[in-house]
Amino acid sequence: MAAVFSGLLKSDLKDFVVFLFAAMIPWNFFSAVVTQSGGCFINNEGLIKKIYIPKLVFPISLALALLVDSLLSFIALFFIIIAIGAKISFALFFIAIAYFIVFFFSFGAGLIMSVATVFFRDLQYVTVIAMQGLFFLSPILYKPEALAGGSIGWLVSLNPIVPFIELFRMPLYYGSLPTTDVLLQACAFALGSTVLGLIVFMRNEKQIVFRL
Numbered sequence: 001m002a003a004v005f006s007g008l009l010k011s012d013l014k015d016f017v018v019f020l021f022a023a024m025i026p027w028n029f030f031s032a033v034v035t036q037s038g039g040c041f042i043n044n045e046g047l048i049k050k051i052y053i054p055k056l057v058f059p060i061s062l063a064l065a066l067l068v069d070s071l072l073s074f075i076a077l078f079f080i081i082i083a084i085g086a087k088i089s090f091a092l093f094f095i096a097i098a099y100f101i102v103f104f105f106s107f108g109a110g111l112i113m114s115v116a117t118v119f120f121r122d123l124q125y126v127t128v129i130a131m132q133g134l135f136f137l138s139p140i141l142y143k144p145e146a147l148a149g150g151s152i153g154w155l156v157s158l159n160p161i162v163p164f165i166e167l168f169r170m171p172l173y174y175g176s177l178p179t180t181d182v183l184l185q186a187c188a189f190a191l192g193s194t195v196l197g198l199i200v201f202m203r204n205e206k207q208i209v210f211r212l
Helices: 002-008 011-039 045-050 056-082 090-119 122-135 152-159 160-173 179-212
Strands: none
Touching: 002 011, 011 056, 011 090, 011 122, 011 160, 045 152, 045 179, 056 090, 090 122, 090 179, 160 179
């Protein structure tokens, strides 16, 4: 991907690899949590109907498993981008906080998806397509300001994943801490997503077993 798009965008390959990697970390984690959460309760239907298990365990365990997978992938690929030429600074310690924030944002969105899919089974297939569209509306292959003056620039500005990409891109690519505005925006989205997800779950928890 880096080889192809660096050529299309006429960017230096080594520079673009770091630029792309920094954005793919939060995107891959968020995308995996949302898409896989769709089958969270459906795939465990037999277990849910046989014995009592707090249903919140299933989406939490899925999100935590994907977090560990993302962390391991990050560690492995981090050494590659360091060899390529990523900036080394104290700002890299912020990655731990960035993971913490993006986890709660993804968990909240995944929790909503896990409940919604129980009521609308085809939603998990629609979600895969929707996530592909959201990928290109996210500043992963380009900088946020690249589409600012275009006809779809307003869609990018409304994209909630944008501040989370910046949380990772600033320390890894620019070698600096995220701005206060980006950090506050990301925290607000994470808190809102988690609260909304828990509200949706608690209001529909008793109906889940009857809809499976």
